Amino acid sequence: MFRRTFWFTAGAAAGVWATAKVNRKLKQLTPESLAAQAADKAIETGHRLKDFALDVREGMARREAELGDALGLEAPVDQDLPVQRHRAVEAGGPPARPAYRTLPSNSNNRNEDH
Template identity: 45%
Template sequence: MRRLFWLGLGAALGALIVRRLTRAAQALTPQSVAASLADAMRELGSGIRDFGQDVRAAMSDREVELREALGIEDAVTPEDGIRNRGRTNY
């Protein structure tokens, strides 16, 4: 009975090890590596895009704060659609 138990345990462990090694080998194929790299690059691009949007929003908010603090009006003239930022054109 003991020998049968150890034989069964060895067969089960052997099958488990073979399955895990097969998964690891498939994960390291060129196609799998390329797919994971493509996913990582997509996530990186999305993160950079989100960061850029956050920076632009913060810059805009800060510009509004500075203009209000300095008393500079930021208006768009309806005639030509050009922003008037307190500058004069000579």
Template identity: 45%
Template sequence: MRRLFWFSAGIAAGVALTRKVNETARKATPTGMAEQVGGAMRELAGAVGSFGADVRAGMQEREDELQDVVAESDQVRRRAADHDAERRARRAGR
């Protein structure tokens, strides 16, 4: 029974090792290397696209903030101009 166990374990290890060697040999061929490079390029393209989307979202957020600041500034200027006009009118009416 022990011999059968070790024999089976040896066959399983041999099959696993043979598959690993074949896979490594396939990756070393020009086709295998092209697949690896292609996969890496797809991954890189995805990362660059994601980065670009994040940058665009950040730009839009910052633009919204700046537009809010400009709108508040315009409101303050209008209030100040109205206040100045009221003061001038009061002085002229004296």
């Protein structure tokens, strides 16, 4: 009799445990829960990308300072200003030609309204 009571209690406990585990998993798979999990992952990814960008910017500023010291440049680096790029061609050169072809004013364009 004691053996039957033991196995009955063990089976009931296993059933309660399995039911609780299934219900917990079902709550995790509801649309609201999935949306909240996706939003949390998106926010976490955004924070990681921001941290990465800040690390890259800090490394760039450090390397720029190292190169400035190596080249003998004494200009201070302002962290708030964007980096200004210089053109390789002097400003006094010939004017640049447009990259597109202009059509003559009396073109025979058949697609225009008449």
